[in-house]
Amino acid sequence: MSLSALLAAAPSPEPGGSLDEAARQAGDAAGWVEENWSTWLNTGLRILLIAAIAIVLRIAIRRALSKLIERMNRSAQAVEGTALGGLLVNAERRRQRSEAIGSVLRSVASFLILGTAGLMILGAFQIDLAPLLASAGVAGVALGFGARNLVTDFLSGVFMILEDQYGVGDTIDAGVASGEVIEVGLRVTKLRGDNGEIWYVRNGEVKRIGNLSQGWSTAGVDVQVRPTEDLDRVRTVITEAAATMAKEDPWSERLWGPVEILGLDSVLLDSMTVRVTAKTMPGKSLGVERELRWRIKVAFDEAGIRMVGGVPAQPDEPSAADPTAAMAAPSAYASTTSPQSLATSPITPPSQNLGK
Numbered sequence: 001m002s003l004s005a006l007l008a009a010a011p012s013p014e015p016g017g018s019l020d021e022a023a024r025q026a027g028d029a030a031g032w033v034e035e036n037w038s039t040w041l042n043t044g045l046r047i048l049l050i051a052a053i054a055i056v057l058r059i060a061i062r063r064a065l066s067k068l069i070e071r072m073n074r075s076a077q078a079v080e081g082t083a084l085g086g087l088l089v090n091a092e093r094r095r096q097r098s099e100a101i102g103s104v105l106r107s108v109a110s111f112l113i114l115g116t117a118g119l120m121i122l123g124a125f126q127i128d129l130a131p132l133l134a135s136a137g138v139a140g141v142a143l144g145f146g147a148r149n150l151v152t153d154f155l156s157g158v159f160m161i162l163e164d165q166y167g168v169g170d171t172i173d174a175g176v177a178s179g180e181v182i183e184v185g186l187r188v189t190k191l192r193g194d195n196g197e198i199w200y201v202r203n204g205e206v207k208r209i210g211n212l213s214q215g216w217s218t219a220g221v222d223v224q225v226r227p228t229e230d231l232d233r234v235r236t237v238i239t240e241a242a243a244t245m246a247k248e249d250p251w252s253e254r255l256w257g258p259v260e261i262l263g264l265d266s267v268l269l270d271s272m273t274v275r276v277t278a279k280t281m282p283g284k285s286l287g288v289e290r291e292l293r294w295r296i297k298v299a300f301d302e303a304g305i306r307m308v309g310g311v312p313a314q315p316d317e318p319s320a321a322d323p324t325a326a327m328a329a330p331s332a333y334a335s336t337t338s339p340q341s342l343a344t345s346p347i348t349p350p351s352q353n354l355g356k
Helices: 003-009 015-078 083-088 091-124 130-146 148-163 231-246 285-303 339-343
Strands: 171-173 178-184 188-192 198-202 217-225 260-267 272-280
Touching: 015 091, 091 148, 148 178, 148 188, 217 231, 217 285, 231 260, 231 272, 231 285, 272 285
Parallel strands: none
Antiparallel strands: 171 178, 178 188, 188 198, 217 272, 260 272
């Protein structure tokens, strides 16, 4: 059968019915649009308004935080060149601390604003948020259990920075390691040890912090002299040496109080120990101790006071030589009747005629 025959046999649609059906469908669509266009417009405007408010609020909060951080850095730079700034303010420490705090605050603000805006947009589409929030809660709990060490390190780092427990340039004892802080992060703190090694300490592992660079330090020096020295003279010489040191730079800034002589720390048969202390700038106690020992030693040498461990005192007049020093001790074998001589006497052999 040909194609023309098939087309001729097929029933032809009625023109009037198709037009009426199309008109009816178009009328229904127009009515549905007319009924819901206000809802669509209201929803669209609500979404646009939520997004605009979220974006503007996020930008405003980030700019406010940035200005606050810049103000903190400017206040640190204003006193950096002064004596107070050299004692109490470390520009690098303040900069890193402010940047870390600003980064945390900006991230938290962005998360809260954008997260709230996203939930409000989903609510505008009439989406049930209860299953979504429940799933997010379960995922958060699972993530918390799986990455609890990471969360612990992060939270510990945030509180360390906010409380200013330590900063760049401080010398601390973190229990697991000790040294000078060279970098403070939210998860890891870098320390440089006494031998130059770098320690990476997780903030969550730190149970206690001993900061040796805050407040003030104490320099202690033990001076050992012979028990025959005059204590009043020793006190006078130490006081004069300390007073001279306190008037010279840079020790006049590093010493935060007068050098005090606490008295005798111990008295032995061959020595006595005088305890000397001084309150110093934090982190400068070792340098003050070395300089104080140096000056006390020089002052003692000038005053003729001998310290224990030095060259022993020589007598003024040489003593006469002992005439018996070169003589040997008498020997027990010199006497023939001594037990030693009798023990070494030869034994007489038995007579050979006894056997005949």
